[in-house]
Amino acid sequence: MINKLVSKxxxxxxxIVVGLDxxxxxxxxxxxxxxxxxxxxxxxxxxxxxxQFNKGxxxxxxxxxxxxxxxxxxxxxFGIEGLKAFKKTVxxxxxxxxxxxxxxxxxxxxxxxxxxxxxxxGNVKVGNNLITPFDExxxxxxxxxxxDGVTPFIDxxxxxxxxxxxxxxxxxxxxxxxxxxxxxxxxxxxFVGEQVAKWGELHMGDDYSYVGAVVGATYPKMGEILxxxxxxxxxxxxxxxxxxxxxxxxAPYFNEDGLGAIINSSRGIIAAYKQEQYAxxxxxxxxxxxxxxxxxxxKDITENI
Amino acid sequence: MINKLVSKxxxxxxxIVVGLDxxxxxxxxxxxxxxxxxxxxxxxxxxxxxxQFNKGxxxxxxxxxxxxxxxxxxxxxFGIEGLKAFKKTVxxxxxxxxxxxxxxxxxxxxxxxxxxxxxxxGNVKVGNNLITPFDExxxxxxxxxxxDGVTPFIDxxxxxxxxxxxxxxxxxxxxxxxxxxxxxxxxxxxFVGEQVAKWGELHMGDDYSYVGAVVGATYPKMGEILxxxxxxxxxxxxxxxxxxxxxxxxAPYFNEDGLGAIINSSRGIIAAYKQEQYAxxxxxxxxxxxxxxxxxxxKDITENI
Numbered sequence: 001m002i003n004k005l006v007s008k009x010x011x012x013x014x015x016i017v018v019g020l021d022x023x024x025x026x027x028x029x030x031x032x033x034x035x036x037x038x039x040x041x042x043x044x045x046x047x048x049x050x051x052q053f054n055k056g057x058x059x060x061x062x063x064x065x066x067x068x069x070x071x072x073x074x075x076x077x078f079g080i081e082g083l084k085a086f087k088k089t090v091x092x093x094x095x096x097x098x099x100x101x102x103x104x105x106x107x108x109x110x111x112x113x114x115x116x117x118x119x120x121x122g123n124v125k126v127g128n129n130l131i132t133p134f135d136e137x138x139x140x141x142x143x144x145x146x147x148d149g150v151t152p153f154i155d156x157x158x159x160x161x162x163x164x165x166x167x168x169x170x171x172x173x174x175x176x177x178x179x180x181x182x183x184x185x186x187x188x189x190x191f192v193g194e195q196v197a198k199w200g201e202l203h204m205g206d207d208y209s210y211v212g213a214v215v216g217a218t219y220p221k222m223g224e225i226l227x228x229x230x231x232x233x234x235x236x237x238x239x240x241x242x243x244x245x246x247x248x249x250x251a252p253y254f255n256e257d258g259l260g261a262i263i264n265s266s267r268g269i270i271a272a273y274k275q276e277q278y279a280x281x282x283x284x285x286x287x288x289x290x291x292x293x294x295x296x297x298x299k300d301i302t303e304n305i
Numbered sequence: 306m307i308n309k310l311v312s313k314x315x316x317x318x319x320x321i322v323v324g325l326d327x328x329x330x331x332x333x334x335x336x337x338x339x340x341x342x343x344x345x346x347x348x349x350x351x352x353x354x355x356x357q358f359n360k361g362x363x364x365x366x367x368x369x370x371x372x373x374x375x376x377x378x379x380x381x382x383f384g385i386e387g388l389k390a391f392k393k394t395v396x397x398x399x400x401x402x403x404x405x406x407x408x409x410x411x412x413x414x415x416x417x418x419x420x421x422x423x424x425x426x427g428n429v430k431v432g433n434n435l436i437t438p439f440d441e442x443x444x445x446x447x448x449x450x451x452x453d454g455v456t457p458f459i460d461x462x463x464x465x466x467x468x469x470x471x472x473x474x475x476x477x478x479x480x481x482x483x484x485x486x487x488x489x490x491x492x493x494x495x496f497v498g499e500q501v502a503k504w505g506e507l508h509m510g511d512d513y514s515y516v517g518a519v520v521g522a523t524y525p526k527m528g529e530i531l532x533x534x535x536x537x538x539x540x541x542x543x544x545x546x547x548x549x550x551x552x553x554x555x556a557p558y559f560n561e562d563g564l565g566a567i568i569n570s571s572r573g574i575i576a577a578y579k580q581e582q583y584a585x586x587x588x589x590x591x592x593x594x595x596x597x598x599x600x601x602x603x604k605d606i607t608e609n610i
Contacts, residue, residue, distance in 0.1 A: 021417070024431070032432075039421075041432030073417045076433075077424035080389055087385060087452030104411050109477040109543075112326070112378045119382035126329070126383075127337075127346030142412065144449040145475050146482030170450050172414035177451030177500070183486040188493065192483060200553065265593030283368060 001137045001162050002205035002212075002234060004261060005099045007074035008066035009189055013115040014257070014298045015305075017101060017236070018061060018290075019266025020089060023073040026271040028283040029135075029270035031056075047081035050074070054089045060287035061294050067099035069236075069264055090136055101236065102136030102175065105167065106128075117156035121164075138163045140214060140236070143192050147199070152279040154202050154211060163203070165194045168226060171216025173238030189222065190229060197230040208234045213254065215247025215264065224252035227260070235261045241297070243266030253304050262300055269293045285286055306442045307510035307517075307539060310404045311564060313371035319603045320564070320610075322474060322541070323366060323395055323595075324571025326376040327355040329350030331576040333588040336361075352386035355379070358591075359394045361402055362575055365592035366599050372381065372404035374541075393577050395441055406541065410472065415453040418446075422461035426469075428551055443468045445519060445541070448497050451593025452504070452568040459507050459516060468508070468515035473498045473531060476544030494527065495534060508578065513539050522550025522568065531555035532565065540566045546573030546602070552609035559610050570607055574598045 009015050024032070031244040032049045039045035059070065070093075074226050075086035093100050106116040120139045123130040129164055141153050141164045153164045169179055179189045191211060202211030209232050217239035227235065235253050239245040240263045253261035272278045272293035274300040281289035314320050316600040329337070329351055337354045344350035363373065375398075380391035380573050398405050411421040428435040446458050446469045458469045476486055484494045498518060499546045505514030514537050522530050522544035532540065545568045546551040558566035577583045577598035578591040586594035 023416075036432055041434045043429075043431065043433050043436055043438060046431045071413075073411070073413060073424070077420040077438065078428050079424060079436075080385060080392060082374070082424070083388055084385055084437070090400075090521040105447075106378070106410070108376075108410050109376060111328075111477065112376055115343055115378040115382040119378070119384060119387070121600055124348075124351070124382050124384075126348065126351045127341055129346045131348055131384075133348060133382065133387070142447050144447055144472060144483060145477055146475050146479030167449060170414065170451055170454075174314075174451030174453040178449060178493065178497060179451070181486075181488040181496065183488055183493075188483065188486060189486075191486065195482070263346070271583075298577040 001099065002210045004026040005066060005234070006208060008061065009259065009262065010063065010101060012066055013066055013302060014015035015262050016065060016297055017067040017069045017264045017303060018057070018065055018294065019069045019071060019264050020054050020057065020270065021074045021266040022053050023074065024049065024272050027050070027053040027287050030284065041079045044280045046078045047085040051085040052242055053090050055092060056287040057290045058098070060291045062096040062098055064291070064294050064298065065098065067101055068093045068100040068261065068265060069103050071103040071266070087134055090134060094135065100136045100166065101138040103136065104139050105142050106139065107146060107149045109154055112151055113149050114152035114156065117153040121153070121162040122156035122160055132150060138212070140163060140165045141166065142167050143195070150199060154199060157210055158203050165212040165214050165236040166199070168196060168213045168214045169219055169222050170194045171218045171245070177261045190225065193226045193229045197233055200230070200233050204232070208232055212236055214238065214245050217250060218243060220249035220252055227252055227255070231255065236264060237261055238249070241265045247300040250301060251305045256305070265297055269297065283290055307402065307515045308512050311513060312365060313404060315372055315565065317369065318607060319370055320567050320606060321602055322507045322567050323362070323370055323574045323599065324374045324376060324569050324577065325359050325362065326379045326571040328379065328574060329354065332358040335588065344520040348383045348456070352379040352385045352390040354366060356390040356393050359487070360397060361592040362595045362609045365596045366370050367401040367403055369596070369599050370403065372406055372567065373398045374408050375458050376408040376571070385515045392439055392558055395439060400439065404443070405446060405549065406443040406445070406470065407439065409444045409522045410447050411444065412447035412450055414450060414453045415457055418454045419461065422458040426458070426467040427461035438504065441518070443470060445472065447472050455504060459504060462515055463508050466518060468522035470517040470519050470541040471501045471504070473501060473518045474477045474520045474522045474524055474527050476550070477546055480521065495530065496585055498531045504537055505535070505538050509537070513537055516527040517541055519543065523548060524552035526559055526569060532557055532560065536560065542566055546570045554604040555606060558610045570576045570602055574602065
């Protein structure tokens with residue numbers, strides 16, 4: 001799957017991923033109204049609204065982008081019904097040949113991480129059947145519990161040729177509180193990065209590992225250091241756009257082959273119609289606004305790296 | 306809810322929580338068979354089996370224990386159907402007046418943590434309605450992203466009088482890989498513990514904070530240090546029993562008032578019937594074996610602390 005991701009990025013010349021993180025207030029009124037008319041102002045109604053919203057964005061952008069990254073929290077907040085919308089979104093994106101990165105940030109002790117892995121990037125055994133519960137291509141993983149919280153994901157991914165992105169340096173303002181603590185005069189995220197590179201050797205694709213890293217766009221100097229520490233690691237970079245990361249800061253996240261990083265934008269794409277720059281599309285054409293924002297983002301990034 | 310937890314622990318003289326982490330191979334054959342006969346060897350069949358298994362254990366133990374801790378990964382591995390069984394388990398435990406600690410180990414950047422919080426310990430707004438999606442009393446939270454990944458949970462919990470347990474030092478063998486790294490000559494988990502104590506001040510109950518900590522039973526010396534660093538923090542202690550933690554090592558996790566810690570056992574209780582000690586109960590009476598294991602655990606712990 002890392003090979004597919006790299007090949008799609010090269011073919012489309014688009015090292016980007018669209019974050020499908022639908023807040024209900026991003027969803028145009030007319031979609032919300034239709035869903036609420038049908039299902040009421042219920043979890044089912046909310047789930048239908050975000051699913052229809054996502055479907056519109058996927059339909060309008062799938063030919064331009066290699067991947068989508070649904071953030072499961074935005075679905076989980078609507079309970080079981082929301083998680084059904086998550087699954088529909090994953091399945092629909094895959095039907096459009098998109099690579100799906102489930103942004104789930106799971107991680108636990110060994111046997112528990114194995115259960116998450118089986119649920120999201122593997123197959124679960126029920127009696128004599130092997131069943132695929134969710135079906136992302138990659139998931140994000142939290143490393144706080146160390147190797148035995150991470151390697152069960154890698155073990156499952158080796159069977160299914162899927163992958164993970166491990167949190168190394170996150171994009172949020174307080175990420176430094178623990179991640180930047182100096183250990184032997186070096187920040188903790190460097191140790192985590194080195195460990196990610198080692199885990200990566202356990203499951204290599206052609207040029208890059210199935211074990212990637214998450215490094216926020218908001219910390220480009222750290223991105224530069226981590227790029228060198230993890231040469232075979234694909235870096236998933238959140239924080240471009242709405243969170244403040246600029247295209248000109250993204251060059252250090254890429255290798256000399258022009259590969260090695262995939263930049264995420266969520267709000268900046270999916271709620272583009274709410275921005276002044278794309279207001280002319282209007283709410284009814286929110287998905288066209290998203291397409292225009294994708295085109296702008298690809299140009300912005302490829303011209304600056 | 307922390308007040309309710311403390312009061313139930315005192316009333317029952319039972320500082321324990323039963324981890325409802327059902328692997329399918331813990332579930333007696335006759336329950337699996339009945340579920341598969343009805344729903345096939347499907348996710349629905351697996352979910353029905355673990356739900357019936359849980360219900361039996363809750364029915365057999367609810368009068369002895371203050372709380373249960375369902376581990377969501379064990380349900381999530383069966384996809385949507387599994388998560389329905391998670392919700393049924395949470396709701397049923399609450400109907401028996403048990404405190405429910407959702408072991409979800411979530412944590413993300415601010416707005417995303419807020420979505421998780423709303424989904425698990427809060428209410429989500431849909432149109433003009435406020436709806437409660439899942440409905441745990443506490444959830445576990447991963448601190449790797451720092452304050453802005455944790456405080457959204459606290460904000461939601463202040464509204465709903467619910468709480469969290471933040472991972473400080475986990476029970477697994479590789480927990481030291483990052484958590485024990487020395488920062489200014491002190492391990493990282495101490496910094497996290499100090500931060501948990503600070504976060505705790507944001508949402509205090511009568512004697513203890515609504516913000517608790519997770520510290521594994523397998524590291525009692527670290528438990529002793531952390532107990533002193535976080536005097537008002539309830540400590541959720543996994544790792545007793547099957548993971549190797551012994552009752553005699555648990556004293557340092559408690560305060561002088563005999564409170565301040567709640568010890569979890571999962572496999573040791575729910576799969577008790579598989580142990581030699583309880584084999585006489587037989588598979589049909591698995592829940593009675595769990596009750597006997599609860600009685601033994603309460604005695605073992607209260608005599609040793």
